[in-house]
Amino acid sequence: MRHDHVLSTKQFSRSEIEAVLDRAAEIDADPGSVADRHAGTLLGLLFFEPSTRTKMSFEAAIKRLGGEVVDIGPVGASSVEKGETLADTVRVVEGYADALVLRHPSEGAARMASEFVSVPVLNAGDGAGQHPTQTLLDLYTIRERVGLTDITIGIMGDLKYGRTVHSLAEALTRFDVSQHFISPESLSLPTNVRYDLHESGAQVREHTELDAVLPELDVLYVTRIQRERFPDENEYRAVAGEFGIDRNTLAAANEDLAVMHPLPRVDEVAPDLDSTPHARYFEQAHNGVPVRMALLDTLLS
Amino acid sequence: MSQDDDHQLRVSKIRDGTVIDHVTAGRALTVLAILDIDGSGDETVSVAMNVPSGETGRKDIVKVEGRELNQDEVDVLSLIAPEATINIVREYEVVEKSRVDRPEVVLGVLSCPNRNCISAGAEPIESRFSVLTDGVRCAYCETIIRAELAEHIDVG
Numbered sequence: 001m002r003h004d005h006v007l008s009t010k011q012f013s014r015s016e017i018e019a020v021l022d023r024a025a026e027i028d029a030d031p032g033s034v035a036d037r038h039a040g041t042l043l044g045l046l047f048f049e050p051s052t053r054t055k056m057s058f059e060a061a062i063k064r065l066g067g068e069v070v071d072i073g074p075v076g077a078s079s080v081e082k083g084e085t086l087a088d089t090v091r092v093v094e095g096y097a098d099a100l101v102l103r104h105p106s107e108g109a110a111r112m113a114s115e116f117v118s119v120p121v122l123n124a125g126d127g128a129g130q131h132p133t134q135t136l137l138d139l140y141t142i143r144e145r146v147g148l149t150d151i152t153i154g155i156m157g158d159l160k161y162g163r164t165v166h167s168l169a170e171a172l173t174r175f176d177v178s179q180h181f182i183s184p185e186s187l188s189l190p191t192n193v194r195y196d197l198h199e200s201g202a203q204v205r206e207h208t209e210l211d212a213v214l215p216e217l218d219v220l221y222v223t224r225i226q227r228e229r230f231p232d233e234n235e236y237r238a239v240a241g242e243f244g245i246d247r248n249t250l251a252a253a254n255e256d257l258a259v260m261h262p263l264p265r266v267d268e269v270a271p272d273l274d275s276t277p278h279a280r281y282f283e284q285a286h287n288g289v290p291v292r293m294a295l296l297d298t299l300l301s
Numbered sequence: 302m303s304q305d306d307d308h309q310l311r312v313s314k315i316r317d318g319t320v321i322d323h324v325t326a327g328r329a330l331t332v333l334a335i336l337d338i339d340g341s342g343d344e345t346v347s348v349a350m351n352v353p354s355g356e357t358g359r360k361d362i363v364k365v366e367g368r369e370l371n372q373d374e375v376d377v378l379s380l381i382a383p384e385a386t387i388n389i390v391r392e393y394e395v396v397e398k399s400r401v402d403r404p405e406v407v408l409g410v411l412s413c414p415n416r417n418c419i420s421a422g423a424e425p426i427e428s429r430f431s432v433l434t435d436g437v438r439c440a441y442c443e444t445i446i447r448a449e450l451a452e453h454i455d456v457g
């Protein structure tokens with residue numbers, strides 16, 4: 001891979017994505033083969049926003065490659081409260097680690113960080129911007145389940161602020177995938193993502209109801225609609241109910257439909273789906289480890 | 302200069318400096334803000350606004366005495382005054398005339414309208430926008446500004 005940093009999925013070509021997914025499959029099949037490959041490597045974790053999955057899976061990934069982490073720790077105890085700029089923090093921490101994993105509430109944080117350091121920066125989520133490593137594990141899961149050619153995917157929920165959605169939609173334009181976007185009007189795709197989709201020649205098909213497209217879908221990617229996006233509780237409840245799914249909702253779905261979710265879910269994917277063959281979200285979360293191992297291996301080799 | 306222009310000239314000729322002509326009417330002060338000319342330097346600045354102009358109806362004119370603006374400095378003006386022409390004046394004569402060209406990137410000058418953008422906070426970085434055919438895009442948060450760029454000019 002010719003990139004030093006992983007900031008946004010737009011930077012990847014199809015073959016670069018496929019190379020990471022292939023490597024992830026190899027590692028998944030034989031994790032022992034890479035157990036000491038990065039012994040002595042230190043991965044710096046800078047999470048300025050809470051995270052369970054992303055942070056733990058990066059930590060698991062580097063440890064399974066033989067490396068270790070240095071962690072800035074909970075945000076409250078860190079430099080942020082003392083008013084240090086992110087630019088200063090990353091310039092200090094690059095001296096402690098071989099690569100930095102950054103989650104930050106501001107859009108563009110990872111890009112800025114990458115301009116100040118010479119170790120690789122991995123964007124683990126920047127506000128309502130991008131979350132490229134999540135996308136790689138999403139693509140891995142899609143490829144395992146239904147393949148990445150000639151499929152139809154529905155992406156539903158908070159498309160405006162959902163960083164996993166932005167990164168996924170842009171990456172999918174590299175493949176032969178037809179995308180449908182399902183959301184309340186107020187949470188539809190932001191202008192910049194729309195612009196990128198148009199630039200890559202993708203058609204943006206938008207819907208305010210799932211019913212219209214459900215039967216065509218091979219994958220339904222559900223994201224959470226956050227309470228704070230709505231001025232009042234009632235409006236939020238109404239919308240959240242409309243864009244959540246359960247067994248009944250999926251009665252009209254293709255029997256091989258894979259339901260995915262970046263997690264954590266609240267009630268947009270009902271637990272009654274967990275035991276159906278549609279449910280792929282836990283497997284998706286587990287794939288975070290081999291995919292991040294593959295990515296780290298590629299960047300650090 | 303044509304006779305007609307001479308006839309309509311609202312401000313006096315300058316000896317050496319730069320005349321920015323055909324500025325979109327009403328944008329002269331924004332042009333000065335972009336060029337960071339606020340009267341605190343020693344250059345003499347004259348501004349004419351809403352001057353009748355044959356081609357475009359009305360235009361603004363900015364004259365900066367004692368300073369020759371270079372192409373990089375003026376190209377950014379294309380974003381708010383695409384029709385502007387730059388005239389370098391020496392000994393009262395225009396010795397060079399050029400149009401503003403759209404730059405590929407704009408450093409500083411604009412501020413990102415996204416309040417959650419890393420460039421909008423206290424970080425030690427200059428704003429940076431790439432120029433699209435019909436707008437500009439923040440290099441950090443990727444927000445696209447299409448209409449009314451002038452509203453996002455970072456003055457002061």
Ligand SMILES: Nc1ncnc2c1ncn2[C@@H]1O[C@H](COP(=O)(O)OP(=O)(O)O)[C@@H](O)[C@H]1O
Nearest residue numbers: 049050051052053054127128161162163263264
């Ligand atoms: N677009 C966003 N803007 C701001 N905060 C977000 C955004 N998306 C998720 N968060 C917050 O970031 C935290 C971690 O979310 P997420 O990335 O989904 O979890 P994880 O890292 O555990 O996979 C949560 O507190 C969530 O509310």
Ligand SMILES: [Zn+2]
Nearest residue numbers: 413418439442
């Ligand atoms: Zn921005």
